[in-house]
Amino acid sequence: MLEINNLQATVADKPILKGLSLTINAGEIHAIMGPNGAGKSTLGYTLGGRPGYEVTGGSATFNGQDLFELAPHERAAAGLFLGFQYPVEIPGVSFVQFLRESANAQRKSRGEAPLSGGEFLKLAREKAGLLRMDMDMLKRPVNVGFSGGEKKRAEMVQMGILDPKLAILDETDSGLDIDALRVCGEGINAIMRKSDKAVLLITHYQRLLDYVKPDFVHVLAAGRIVKSGGADLALRLEEEGYEAVVQETAA
Amino acid sequence: MTLELTLPTRKDEDFRYSDIEALRSVWPIVTEEIEVAADAEGALEIVETGAGAVARHVAITLGKGAKFDLRVLTAGPAYGRIAVDVKLGEDADFTLGAAQLATGSETLEVVTQVTHAGLNATSAQIIRTVLAGASVGTYLGRIAVERGADGTDAEQSVRAMLLERTATANARPELEIYADDVKAAHGCAVGELDAQGLFYLMSRGLTPPQAKRLMLQAFIAEAFTGAPGEETLSEAALARLEAIL
Numbered sequence: 001m002l003e004i005n006n007l008q009a010t011v012a013d014k015p016i017l018k019g020l021s022l023t024i025n026a027g028e029i030h031a032i033m034g035p036n037g038a039g040k041s042t043l044g045y046t047l048g049g050r051p052g053y054e055v056t057g058g059s060a061t062f063n064g065q066d067l068f069e070l071a072p073h074e075r076a077a078a079g080l081f082l083g084f085q086y087p088v089e090i091p092g093v094s095f096v097q098f099l100r101e102s103a104n105a106q107r108k109s110r111g112e113a114p115l116s117g118g119e120f121l122k123l124a125r126e127k128a129g130l131l132r133m134d135m136d137m138l139k140r141p142v143n144v145g146f147s148g149g150e151k152k153r154a155e156m157v158q159m160g161i162l163d164p165k166l167a168i169l170d171e172t173d174s175g176l177d178i179d180a181l182r183v184c185g186e187g188i189n190a191i192m193r194k195s196d197k198a199v200l201l202i203t204h205y206q207r208l209l210d211y212v213k214p215d216f217v218h219v220l221a222a223g224r225i226v227k228s229g230g231a232d233l234a235l236r237l238e239e240e241g242y243e244a245v246v247q248e249t250a251a
Numbered sequence: 252m253t254l255e256l257t258l259p260t261r262k263d264e265d266f267r268y269s270d271i272e273a274l275r276s277v278w279p280i281v282t283e284e285i286e287v288a289a290d291a292e293g294a295l296e297i298v299e300t301g302a303g304a305v306a307r308h309v310a311i312t313l314g315k316g317a318k319f320d321l322r323v324l325t326a327g328p329a330y331g332r333i334a335v336d337v338k339l340g341e342d343a344d345f346t347l348g349a350a351q352l353a354t355g356s357e358t359l360e361v362v363t364q365v366t367h368a369g370l371n372a373t374s375a376q377i378i379r380t381v382l383a384g385a386s387v388g389t390y391l392g393r394i395a396v397e398r399g400a401d402g403t404d405a406e407q408s409v410r411a412m413l414l415e416r417t418a419t420a421n422a423r424p425e426l427e428i429y430a431d432d433v434k435a436a437h438g439c440a441v442g443e444l445d446a447q448g449l450f451y452l453m454s455r456g457l458t459p460p461q462a463k464r465l466m467l468q469a470f471i472a473e474a475f476t477g478a479p480g481e482e483t484l485s486e487a488a489l490a491r492l493e494a495i496l
Contacts, residue, residue, distance in 0.1 A: 050450050076456035088451040092469025098452065101465065106456035141469075162455060 001026045001063060001166055001198050002047075008057035008223075009046045016042040018223035019058065024166070024198045031201040031209055031234060034220035035242045040202045041085060043220070044170040048082035049075055063165070076102075077109040079165030081158075083172050087151040090142035095154065098142050099124065099161050106162065127160030131187045148175030156187040167192050168200045173208035185211025206238040221246045265334070268389040268421045270358040273304040273330030280334075282308045289314035289340075296480050297323045297333055300487060304330040311336070313343035315369065322478045323349035325359050326491035334362040341369030347376040348474040350488055353386035353418075354495045360389035367395065367430075371402035379474045380411040381467055382418035383495045389421040394437075398429040407437035412444060412470060414463070414495070460496045467492055 002024040009017040016039045024030050034040050046053045047060060049072040060067040065078060090098070103123075104114040115123065128135050131153045143151050152172055159167055169188070173181055185208055192199045193212075201212060209217075209231065217233040218225045219242065226246055227233070237245055258278050259266040266274070287293045291314070299305050305328045313319055317340065325331040331353075337345050351359040365374050380388035388411055396403045411420035420441045428435060444466055452462035468489055475484045 048450075048454050050454075051446060071459075072450060072453040073456050073458050073462075076454055082454050084451065084454075088445075088448050090448050090452070090466065090469065092472050093465050098457075098465065099455070101461060102452070102455035102457050105458060105461060109456075158455065 002067075002200075003061045004047075004058070005060070006058035007043075007046070007055070007060060009042060010054045010056050011042060011052060015056070016223055017046065020220070020224055021058075022218065022225060024200060026165075026198055027195045028215045029193065029199045029201065029212060030216045030218065031203060031214040032218050032220050032225075033203060033206075033234060033237055033242075036204075038220045039223045040220055041170055044082060044168050044200075044202055047075075047168055048072060048080070073105065074109070076162070076164075077106045081162055081164035081167040083155045083159060083167060083169035085171040085174060087143045087155055089144045089146075091144050093142050094140060095138040095142050096121070096124065099138070099158060103161055124157070124161055127157050127191075130160055130190050131156050132183050133157055149177060149180040152176055152184055153180065153187070156184055156191070160187070160191045163191075165196065166198050166200070168202065170202045171204065172201070173203055173205060181208060182211055184208075188212045206234045209234050219245060265362055265391060267391075268358070268360060268387060269332060270304075270330040273358065274306060274332065277304050277306045280306045280308045282310050285309065285311045285319075287311070287313050287317040287319055290316040292318040292320075294320040294479055295322075296478075296484065297321070297325075298484070298487060299325045299331050299333070300327040300491065302327055302329060304328060306330070306332040306334075308334040309336070311338070311345070313337065313339045313345060313372075315340045316342045318344045320346045320478065321348075322475060322480065322484055323347070323351075323361060324484055324488055325361075326350070326352040326488060328359070329357050331357070331359045332362070333360070336364045336366075337374070338366045338368055339372035339374060341371060343369065343372045345372075345374040346477075347374075347378075348476070348478060349376075349378045350471045350474040350484075351378075351380045351388050352471070352488060352491045352495060353381070353388055354383040355386060356384070357386045358389075359386070360391070362389075362391045364393045364395070365405065366397065367400040367403040367405060368397050369400055371404075372400065373404040375406045376408065377474050378407075378409045379471050380420060381414065381471065381492065381495070382411065382420055383414040385417045385419075387419045387421070391421075391423045391425075392437075393425040393427065394435060396426075396428040396430045396433050396435070400430045401432045403430060404434045405436075407439075408473075409437070409439040410470070411441045412467065413441065414444070463496055464489075464492055467496075
């Protein structure tokens with residue numbers, strides 16, 4: 001589904017990703033872990049197409065398409081969803097309006113008929129229910145006045161509504177209390193654990209992985225994947241720390 | 252009805268950024284007088300969406316405890332000038348919400364003179380300007396608090412959004428205060444659309460024009476919040492916005 005080959009990227013002319021390769025197939029859940037400054041969030045933003053994140057080498061192919069040829073909204077329409085670590089507040093625009101327009105913009109570019117107001121609300125209510133979010137919250141301006149945890153749950157509701165093929169979730173677990181972590185984890189499973197979908201979780205900690213069990217865990221350090229393994233690798237990292245595991249690889 | 256007969260020049264402070272040639276075509280301006288009696292309420296919508304030059308001057312006098320709600324939408328004219336003079340008596344309340352949308356070589360301006368003449372009167376002005384192309388948008392806003400008008404509460408919130416670097420926004424808030432215990436808050440900002448916000452919206456599938464429209468729609472809506480004709484004003488603004496983007 002996603003094939004990243006020798007990806008190099010800079011932010012403000014500073015090289016951050018230095019030859020990252022990763023293949024994600026349909027039906028798989030991958031977790032990328034790593035210390036601060038390793039380039040985890042840069043990977044998410046580069047794949048999402050955020051301005052200021054410059055690809056200087058390598059490639060990313062998403063379902064046969066060159067990802068870097070597509071503008072951010074085209075990547076979304078192709079089935080890519082980026083869950084933000086810090087969801088942006090947009091005063092004056094309601095979630096309902098924003099998400100209905102987004103969903104219909106994606107549908108239009110895929111040649112599908114738009115959702116009517118009623119159809120959209122039914123879908124939104126169902127997905128909000130999955131994340132135990134009150135529908136009234138979606139009538140409010142986008143993320144304005146939401147707590148950290150509510151913003152992350154709202155990200156997952158958006159993912160449910162937009163129904164992507166691949167979700168890249170950047171530190172969805174940060175700022176969540178224990179209950180919200182479980183709700184988000186169950187939401188990810190319900191929405192994305194399917195044979196035709198895939199997830200890339202970007203995280204610091206193992207705790208989200210208790211709820212969303214990854215098929216593969218990768219360690220990112222200094223802009224490259226230095227180690228890959230199964231779900232047990234995350235447990236080892238938690239126990240021994242990044243430094244020990246990364247050094248063992250270098251030795 | 253009063254008439255000013257001599258065409259002003261740009262040396263006249265109130266016409267400093269005007270399109271004088273366009274102004275000539277609609278000169279002289281007939282002042283529209285509105286008086287609101289003590290404890291009465293009034294409202295007016297000024298909606299100018301035609302393409303021709305337009306210049307209006309409204310003078311409003313508010314009696315003791317009177318209230319007035321004025322909303323302005325200028326979106327379309329090659330030259331659009333809306334000048335408003337308001338005189339507030341004791342305990343009077345004045346609200347202005349104005350939005351100007353321009354593109355090409357259009358020149359739009361809102362010029363206000365709000366005079367607090369009595370005790371404890373309140374005024375609130377919200378001005379939102381969206382400028383594309385090489386258009387010019389101006390807000391000149393003078394608040395005068397006369398001697399003895401203690402307890403005045405006067406607010407101005409002025410924001411302009413430049414969609415292209417070739418557009419120009421002018422904003423000049425002025426305060427003249429001769430009374431005590433006065434609250435006069437004014438905020439003024441000229442900026443561009445938040446790039447973070449745009450990326451967030453586009454990452455969900457909105458095209459760049461859709462993302463911009465959504466953010467600008469919210470920006471303009473602030474000028475019409477709570478207006479009796481909020482919905483129709485917003486719709487008219489949106490129609491122009493789509494033409495501009």
